[in-house]
Amino acid sequence: MGSSVSRLLRGPAVLYLPAALFLLVFFLVPLFNVAWMSFTEPDTGVGNYIAFFSSSFDVGVLLNTFKTAAIVTLTSLIFAYPVAYVAARYGGAFGSFLLIVVTLSFWTSFLVRTYAWMVILGVKGPITAALVMLGWSPPPQILFTTFASTFAMTHLLMPFMILTLYAVMRRIDATYMRAAAGLGAKPLKAFTSIYLPLSLPGIANGSVLVFITCLGFYVTPVLLGSPRDKMIAGRIGDEIEQMLNFGGASAMAMVLLVATLGLFALYSRFFGLDKLWK
Amino acid sequence: MYSEKTFPIKLVAGLIALFIAAPMFIVIPMSFSTAPSLEFPPPGYWLGYYQRFFTDRNWTLPLFNSIVIGLGTTVLTLALAAPAAFALVRHDFRGKALLNLVLMMPLVVPHIVMALAYYSYFGALRLVQSYTGLILAHTCLSMPVAILILTAALKTFDRNLERAAANLGSRPLTTFRLVTLPVLKPAFLVAGLFVFIHSFDETVIALFISGRDTTTLPRQMFNSFLMQADPVLSAASSVLFTAVLIAVAVPAVMRAMRRRRPTPGRA
Amino acid sequence: MQPRSLILTDLVKSYDRRTNAVDHIDLRIEAGEFVSFLGPSGSGKTTTLMMIAGFEQPTAGEIKLDGRAIEQVPPYDRNIGMVFQNYALFPHMTVRGNVGYPLRIRHMAKDVMRQRVDKALAMVGLSTFGERYPAELSGGQQQRVALARALVFEPGLILLDEPLGALDKNLREHMQVELKRIHKELGVTMIYVTHDQTEAMTMSDRIAVFNAGRIEHLGTPTEVYFKPRTRFVASFVGDSNLLEGTAGKGGVVEIPGFGPVATAATDLAPGAPALLLMRPEIFEVVADGEGASVTGNHLEVADVVNYGDSLLLIGKAGGQALRVRVPSRVAAGYEAGGRYGIRWNPANVQVVGG
Numbered sequence: 001m002g003s004s005v006s007r008l009l010r011g012p013a014v015l016y017l018p019a020a021l022f023l024l025v026f027f028l029v030p031l032f033n034v035a036w037m038s039f040t041e042p043d044t045g046v047g048n049y050i051a052f053f054s055s056s057f058d059v060g061v062l063l064n065t066f067k068t069a070a071i072v073t074l075t076s077l078i079f080a081y082p083v084a085y086v087a088a089r090y091g092g093a094f095g096s097f098l099l100i101v102v103t104l105s106f107w108t109s110f111l112v113r114t115y116a117w118m119v120i121l122g123v124k125g126p127i128t129a130a131l132v133m134l135g136w137s138p139p140p141q142i143l144f145t146t147f148a149s150t151f152a153m154t155h156l157l158m159p160f161m162i163l164t165l166y167a168v169m170r171r172i173d174a175t176y177m178r179a180a181a182g183l184g185a186k187p188l189k190a191f192t193s194i195y196l197p198l199s200l201p202g203i204a205n206g207s208v209l210v211f212i213t214c215l216g217f218y219v220t221p222v223l224l225g226s227p228r229d230k231m232i233a234g235r236i237g238d239e240i241e242q243m244l245n246f247g248g249a250s251a252m253a254m255v256l257l258v259a260t261l262g263l264f265a266l267y268s269r270f271f272g273l274d275k276l277w278k
Numbered sequence: 279m280y281s282e283k284t285f286p287i288k289l290v291a292g293l294i295a296l297f298i299a300a301p302m303f304i305v306i307p308m309s310f311s312t313a314p315s316l317e318f319p320p321p322g323y324w325l326g327y328y329q330r331f332f333t334d335r336n337w338t339l340p341l342f343n344s345i346v347i348g349l350g351t352t353v354l355t356l357a358l359a360a361p362a363a364f365a366l367v368r369h370d371f372r373g374k375a376l377l378n379l380v381l382m383m384p385l386v387v388p389h390i391v392m393a394l395a396y397y398s399y400f401g402a403l404r405l406v407q408s409y410t411g412l413i414l415a416h417t418c419l420s421m422p423v424a425i426l427i428l429t430a431a432l433k434t435f436d437r438n439l440e441r442a443a444a445n446l447g448s449r450p451l452t453t454f455r456l457v458t459l460p461v462l463k464p465a466f467l468v469a470g471l472f473v474f475i476h477s478f479d480e481t482v483i484a485l486f487i488s489g490r491d492t493t494t495l496p497r498q499m500f501n502s503f504l505m506q507a508d509p510v511l512s513a514a515s516s517v518l519f520t521a522v523l524i525a526v527a528v529p530a531v532m533r534a535m536r537r538r539r540p541t542p543g544r545a
Numbered sequence: 546m547q548p549r550s551l552i553l554t555d556l557v558k559s560y561d562r563r564t565n566a567v568d569h570i571d572l573r574i575e576a577g578e579f580v581s582f583l584g585p586s587g588s589g590k591t592t593t594l595m596m597i598a599g600f601e602q603p604t605a606g607e608i609k610l611d612g613r614a615i616e617q618v619p620p621y622d623r624n625i626g627m628v629f630q631n632y633a634l635f636p637h638m639t640v641r642g643n644v645g646y647p648l649r650i651r652h653m654a655k656d657v658m659r660q661r662v663d664k665a666l667a668m669v670g671l672s673t674f675g676e677r678y679p680a681e682l683s684g685g686q687q688q689r690v691a692l693a694r695a696l697v698f699e700p701g702l703i704l705l706d707e708p709l710g711a712l713d714k715n716l717r718e719h720m721q722v723e724l725k726r727i728h729k730e731l732g733v734t735m736i737y738v739t740h741d742q743t744e745a746m747t748m749s750d751r752i753a754v755f756n757a758g759r760i761e762h763l764g765t766p767t768e769v770y771f772k773p774r775t776r777f778v779a780s781f782v783g784d785s786n787l788l789e790g791t792a793g794k795g796g797v798v799e800i801p802g803f804g805p806v807a808t809a810a811t812d813l814a815p816g817a818p819a820l821l822l823m824r825p826e827i828f829e830v831v832a833d834g835e836g837a838s839v840t841g842n843h844l845e846v847a848d849v850v851n852y853g854d855s856l857l858l859i860g861k862a863g864g865q866a867l868r869v870r871v872p873s874r875v876a877a878g879y880e881a882g883g884r885y886g887i888r889w890n891p892a893n894v895q896v897v898g899g
Contacts, residue, residue: 012369016377019362019421023380027418030395031387037398079294086291090284094292100530101295107522108302109479111499112515116301118503119308119512126304126319158298187283216388218482223503233390233482240394240486253391264386438633441600444620445627446647446694456646460637 034250034257041247048251058235062255065232068150068221069214073207075154080161080206085195087162088169089177099166106159114220117152118143121224149225153217160213161206168202208267212260232256302519309512327513337510339491340498343409344478347494350413351477352470355420359469363428385422389482392419397486407489415487416477423476424469431465471525548576548734549611549701551597556606558592566592568758570606574736576701579728581745582738584755585781590738593755594704597736599623610702626695626703630710632687634679640666640690641675647698665697668727685716692727702734709744721748742782746770754778771824772895779822779897784857786867787897788821798896802864803842807891820897825857825870827893830879831886844869846883862887 038048052058083102087095105113119125121142128139142148172195180190218233225231230238232252239249309327311320331337365371366378384392396415397406405411439461443453481496488494495514502508551574558567567589574580582590595601597608599620608615615623634643644665648658666672669689679687688708695703705724709717725748728735739745745752746766754762754769754777762774773779779787790800792813797805798821806821813819830844844867846860851873858869858879869887871879879885 012365012371015361015365015369016371019358020377020380022358023384023418023421026414027384027392028380030392030399033399034391034395079297082287083291083294083298086284086288090288094288098291098295100526101299104523104526105298105302107475107526108519109481109496109522111479111481111496111503112305112518113301115499115503115511115515116305120301120304155298155301158294212386216390218388218390218393219500223500233388236390236394237486240397246394246398249394253388253394256388257391260386260388436631436633438629438631439635441598441620442627442629442633442635442694443646444600445598445623445625447621447624447650447698448646449619449621452650457635461635463637 031257034253037246038250038254041250043247048247049255051248052251052255058252061230061232061235064146064229065215068146068153068231069211071150072153072157072214073211076158076161076210077203077207079154080158080165081199081203084162084165084169084202085199088166088172089174089195102159102162106163110156110219113156114152114223117148117155118224121148121151143224145226146229149221149223149231152220152224153214156220157210157213161210164206164209165199165202168205169199172198204267204270208263212263215260215263216256305512305519306516309516311509311512313509327510328517330510331513331517334510337495337498337514340493340495343488343492344495347409347412347416347492348474348478350409351416351420352474354413354417355424355473356466356470358417359421359424359428360466363425363432366425367429367432381425382422384419389419389480393483393486396483400487406487407492409492411487412484412492412494415483416480419480419483420473420476423472427469427472428462428465431462435462475522475525547699547701548732550574550576551702551734551736552607552609552612553593553597554607554609556593556596556608557604558589558596558601559604565604565758567596567603570758570760572753572760572763574734576611576734577732579725579735579737579748579750581749581752582736582755583740583742583745583752583782585740588755589758590753590755591706594706594736594738598625598627598704624698624700626698626700628688628691628695628703628705628708630706630708632679632691632708634687634690634694636679638678639675640671640677640679640682643679643690644693644697646694651698661697665693668696668730669693669723684711685720688712688720689723692724696727696731696733700733702736705735705737707738707740710739710741717744724748746782752782754781756781773822773897776820776897779820779895784825784868784870786823786825786865788823788865790819790821792817792819800863800865804863806894808894808896809892810896813896822895822897823867823889824893825868826855827889828869828871828887829889830858830869830871830875831888842887843884844887846879846881846885849879849881858885 039046041048083098087098087102121127123139123143127142131139176194176198177190180194181187185193216233217231218237221231222234222237225234233256236249236252236256239245239252243249307320310323310325312322312324312326313320331341362377362381366374366381392415396411400406400411400415403411405414435458439457440453443457444450448456479496480494481500484494484497485500488497495518499511499514502511551572553570553572556567556570556572557565559565570589570593582593584590592601596603599615599618603616610623610625635646638646641662645658645662648661653661662675663672666675669692671686671689671693674682674686674690679690682690688711691708708724709720712720721744724735724737737745737748746769749766751763751765752769753760756775756777762769762778764772764774769778769782773782776787779785788800788803788806790798790803790806792815793799793805794815796808796810796813798808798813798819799805800821806823808821810819828844842862844858844860844862846858848859850857850859853873855870855872856879858871859867860869861867
């Protein structure tokens, strides 16, 4: 025993054990505790799960969460791609300008950006004012709708999508496109046959990460969204704060966790997490 | 000569970038507004909300708390992540893949799940509403960021520098102190900055496990959101945005200035 | 500085315990010598250098520095200077900081340190560059800083790992001359790893030709070039014609198709196979009728390559592929498709391994 400990202390274990033990005690154990609670609070068994999946409201929330995540992912991808493309392919001052705007936005807290949309979409905000000026009376309710939260989440995650796409795109050699042109491909053909396939890993990385982030999004849907069309993170929050129903909240958390990790595992199998940042 | 038409796509990209930047053009003028509720355009301008933000205890205490928690998280995260990064890059050992997985996991586990986890776990450990609890939680969540930045820097670190130092007569510890650490300093600074921002901005867990005296700035902002009354929020948002602006802009400007230093011709 | 001697005895390095990256090397380097390790990549020359510097532990064998075994001495106590292939300059220190590093580690007094750094920088011609950072220097200047840093603590033995590999041709030739000058001035022992045979030829007192973990030939540049021990050495160093034949009487070797070739060798057993080395430049091209060739051999030229100072005629003679190099000043009107008589001095024909 003594000698095996001293052998351990001479190896790399000294270096990684502190971090590993820390995460074990303050990350994994609390997480397992959630799993444990989902099967034991208030009664032992799968009651919490049965309650969740037999409640049409909760299943609706889950489906709504997936639907919203899908819409946000697709929309942010469509808007992010041209920005990343221009920054990566043409670079220069304009490219740097794009990247600086995106980076600034990326580092600005979700809360601050959500607040901005609350102002813009609010009853006294510029959008409503514009609609009234155009003769839309009474003006439509924009804030506290599913549209508002979906729209804001798309805006919030777009910088992340752009930076992920850009990370892949800037490694696509510009000479490929010139070679394609030299071989007779028109610009659009060169794009669809060369650039788009080469940027696919970026699309996959960005989409999966944005989708996963959306699944567990709490702040924006709670603040801007409709109280009727909840997303699952907000629902878990309600269970804890208002109902003090830890068993139920834990079961929902486990459903969310399994969906997230499952998706992520599937994705790492095909792409691999470490390829992302290399 | 035939050339690709790039203007339309650049225009599209520029418009999208404007859309991304737009909200801040609204928030910053709003913060100088005299209107007590969210109103655009503002009826008049003053600095009253900034004064409130920097003097009202309801705002200064959370700001202070967030800074303390952010600094604590940064120190603890770097202390744990730096040696682990060295182990991951420079050593092979059993369970390395598993360790990597555990270190990266906080990146993908939804914050609301961890909020619930800490709410009950730290409740049992009496760490709810304490600095310690928040620092521990934020350290777990910041670990992947620090590990990713540090391992990336270590992978590109030229081991020949350490060999050269040894060859010139310095022992391993001296080499580490005089060569390895200074060369990696930028990576440590970047990792530290990212971890600090990560902790400073974290909302969901703080919402559930910070309380009265340990309320963080994001929690205070979230709550005044819900009440929709407190216009200081716009000042708080502008201050946070300006901090990010400085953090992003200063290094960029410094890089640009360094590039302007005279460089010698080829010998 | 006091030059140091180095002896490698039966040195072996194996990474996988099956194949040897360095395979039983014996080598004796005298104090003050300039020795090149020449060989293709993967031949074991760099691994050997790393073992001398202390960055690799030998699997077996002995390394003696000035008669003292040093395998167990850590690199930081060996007091051997080294110039790395990528220079390995500390990016966060100025040129002075880099060159002064070994003195700082040895806790030298500030003024002594300043003096020695000044002297080292003057030696490599960088006196005015002390306050620059490595990133602000050109490749050639970085190379000089690395050299100054390796010299400044007067190590007596300096290892150079392909130090000129990253420089362009003109600069490389210039630095070769500089290095030789510094070697002469300081009288220090230098081991120089390279895969460039010209570099090894022009600079070295002796060359160790490495192949597959072994030293195939150790000798002066002239010996290695004109009397290569093995087929590998003959083909790796310089341009060569290698002809296989059978030994006859009196040092004559019969090459199929080409005919009998007289050599200077005296110890050939008749009937035994023999490998002849005929460097392209030993040939002389003669017009038919004008004395003709001694042997009656003709070169049928398939290709002519112009090097400026010489022409290389590539073709066949008596069915054997042959390369013949003629100085430009006498090479008038040779064309592909031509057929020319050739002759050579038998003293210049070498029996490889003989």
